[in-house]
Amino acid sequence: MKMKSVYKVPDGKLIKIFIKYNASSKTIESITIAGDFFAYPEESIQQLEQVLRGKPLDEKKLETMIKDFVKDNQVEFIGVSPASITDAIMRCK
Amino acid sequence: MMTEEWRLLQTGLLSAAENMAIDRAILVAHSKGHVPPTVRLYGWNPAAISIGYFQQLTEEVDLTACEKDHIDYVRRITGGGAVFHEDEVTYSFVIQEKHPQISKNILESYKTICLAIMNGLDFLGVKSTYAPINDILVNNKKISGNAQTRKQKTVLQHGTILTDVDVDKMFRLLKVPNEKIKGKMIANVKERVTSLTHELGSDFSFEDVSNALKKGFEETFDVTFTTGILTDEEKTLATSFQKTTFGSKKWNHQR
Numbered sequence: 001m002k003m004k005s006v007y008k009v010p011d012g013k014l015i016k017i018f019i020k021y022n023a024s025s026k027t028i029e030s031i032t033i034a035g036d037f038f039a040y041p042e043e044s045i046q047q048l049e050q051v052l053r054g055k056p057l058d059e060k061k062l063e064t065m066i067k068d069f070v071k072d073n074q075v076e077f078i079g080v081s082p083a084s085i086t087d088a089i090m091r092c093k
Numbered sequence: 094m095m096t097e098e099w100r101l102l103q104t105g106l107l108s109a110a111e112n113m114a115i116d117r118a119i120l121v122a123h124s125k126g127h128v129p130p131t132v133r134l135y136g137w138n139p140a141a142i143s144i145g146y147f148q149q150l151t152e153e154v155d156l157t158a159c160e161k162d163h164i165d166y167v168r169r170i171t172g173g174g175a176v177f178h179e180d181e182v183t184y185s186f187v188i189q190e191k192h193p194q195i196s197k198n199i200l201e202s203y204k205t206i207c208l209a210i211m212n213g214l215d216f217l218g219v220k221s222t223y224a225p226i227n228d229i230l231v232n233n234k235k236i237s238g239n240a241q242t243r244k245q246k247t248v249l250q251h252g253t254i255l256t257d258v259d260v261d262k263m264f265r266l267l268k269v270p271n272e273k274i275k276g277k278m279i280a281n282v283k284e285r286v287t288s289l290t291h292e293l294g295s296d297f298s299f300e301d302v303s304n305a306l307k308k309g310f311e312e313t314f315d316v317t318f319t320t321g322i323l324t325d326e327e328k329t330l331a332t333s334f335q336k337t338t339f340g341s342k343k344w345n346h347q348r
Binding site for chain 1: 145146149152170171175200240241242244270
């Protein structure tokens with residue numbers, strides 16, 4: 001099942017999430033985190049998309065996972081945050 | 094201490110893929126210490142849309158409309174939003190991260206480089222303000238957008254200074270999230286964007302703007318510029334990046 005959300009982060013940039021959702025296993029089959037934000041290094045977003053594959057749409061778990069990923073990989077976001085990306089993911093329908 | 098000598102490149106109007114390939118080629122050459130810190134001033138022919146690294150081409154750009162109007166398109170290596178490049182002076186600035194005048198802090202370095210652009214605008218008699226993260230405003234309206242990446246311990250920031258703007262044309266080429274409110278969005282953008290023509294009238298040239306920007310960088314970083322050309326290494330790199338990356342469907346449609 002394909003899902004999408006468009007979310008403008010308050011005082012931040014626009015996030016567009018595209019998810020292929022596996023309804024039977026209730027997990028993310030694949031995800032694209034798009035938008036007009038900045039992330040350093042840029043390649044980290046593709047890595048994060050890989051990390052989120054196979055994960056359930058659980059707000060708390062997703063936010064923790066993204067936070068940990070950012071910390072472990074020393075990612076710097078401008079215009080988005082782990083919380084706002086999680087928010088955008090949970091808005092997908 | 095002797096004033097540092099940086100390189101100024103004036104490459105004229107080029108295609109979208111050529112422009113993005115040259116910016117990347119300079120980044121690579123400078124990261125290896127083969128060329129000095131470099132400011133390049135350029136434009137776009139044909140007019141083009143560039144999208145940010147994280148954006149999806151077909152989500153942002155009406156490719157059929159682009160084809161009809163002979164508008165080029167390219168995905169950048171920098172983040173940020175979609176930009177319609179037609180009447181503008183574009184700059185790129187490449188400098189190693191370790192340079193003492195470049196902050197390790199990305200937000201700080203955006204500000205410093207934007208200050209060079211603002212000082213340049215000052216030389217044209219246009220007073221501007223910095224709107225973090227990446228915009229420069231005149232009378233509260235956007236005149237310049239900027240985007241930075243850091244690769245191979247090197248900063249590349251590029252950005253635009255609008256010399257004129259056609260918002261209706263821009264919206265014929267860009268897609269909007271909600272067609273129902275398109276009219277309202279266009280009106281809103283017209284309110285929030287300005288250009289040098291709007292601020293100064295038409296009595297200035299591309300050269301006036303590029304000279305002013307050069308002076309803005311000189312003043313901000315206390316350096317002098319020597320006008321140079323792309324080295325053979327940069328030309329080879331640019332040709333290769335144009336072919337493998339910015340001119341390729343795979344790159345432009347990647348996300």
